[in-house]
Amino acid sequence: MNAAAPTGAWTLERLRPDHAPALLDFERENRAYFARTVPDRGDAYFTEFAHRHRALLAEQDTGLSHFHVLITRHGTLTGRVNLIDIEDGSAELGYRIGEHAVGRGAATAAVAEICRLAGSTYGLTRLTAVTTLDNPASLTVLRRNGFTQVETTTVDGRPGIRHERPLAPRN
Structure with a gap:
């Protein structure tokens, strides 16, 4: 399946082999920005990126995870949105939106679209979904998309909140 769904100025595309160069550039360009609110991926992530990308595609083929990239109408990769640890009809949502797209609705639109795809497709x-307390933008995105707090937790030693959202069953 090659899910490509419009989110206004963006398209959410299922991860493919040809996304690798743009995804690596995206991660490199936003590394310092992401490290402010989420654990850094470490140098090995970048030096072993090609292997990691192939491993993600293989995992996606098993159905245990669904990986997506957010592409602007101009063809720029501006984020990633993933559903991981799929089991018993449930998955954990994770997303990263590049610094240049912050405040433009990309995260809210991408999460809304992945929620739709998660249930319908x-x-x-x-x-x-889990986020740290010091990431108010992510907390806002989750709440705007119908996620509710279920418990407090820690993320890499920092206080966080676990959220849940029920999804409408397939029609």
């Missing part, structure tokens, strides 16, 4: 019935 992937047959999931529930999503979970």
Whole structure:
């Protein structure tokens, strides 16, 4: 399946082999920005990127995860949105939106679209997501998309919140 769904100024595309160069550039360009609110991926992530990308595609082929990239109408990769640890109709949502797209609705639109795809295309019935308390933008995106707080937790030693969202079943 090659899910490509419009989100206004962006398209959410299922991860493919040809996304690798743009995805690596995106991660490099935003590394310092992401490290402010989420654990850094470490140098090995970048030096072993080609292997990691192939491994993600293989995992996606098993159905255990669904990886997506957010592409602007001009063809720039501006984010990633993933559903991982799929089991019993549930998955964990994770997303990264590049610094240049912050405040433009990309994260809110991408999460809304992945919630739609999760229920309608992937047959999931529930999503979970975790964010740190010091990431108010991510908290806002989750709440705007119908996620509710279920418990406090820690993320890489920092206080966080686990959220859940039920999904409408497939029609």
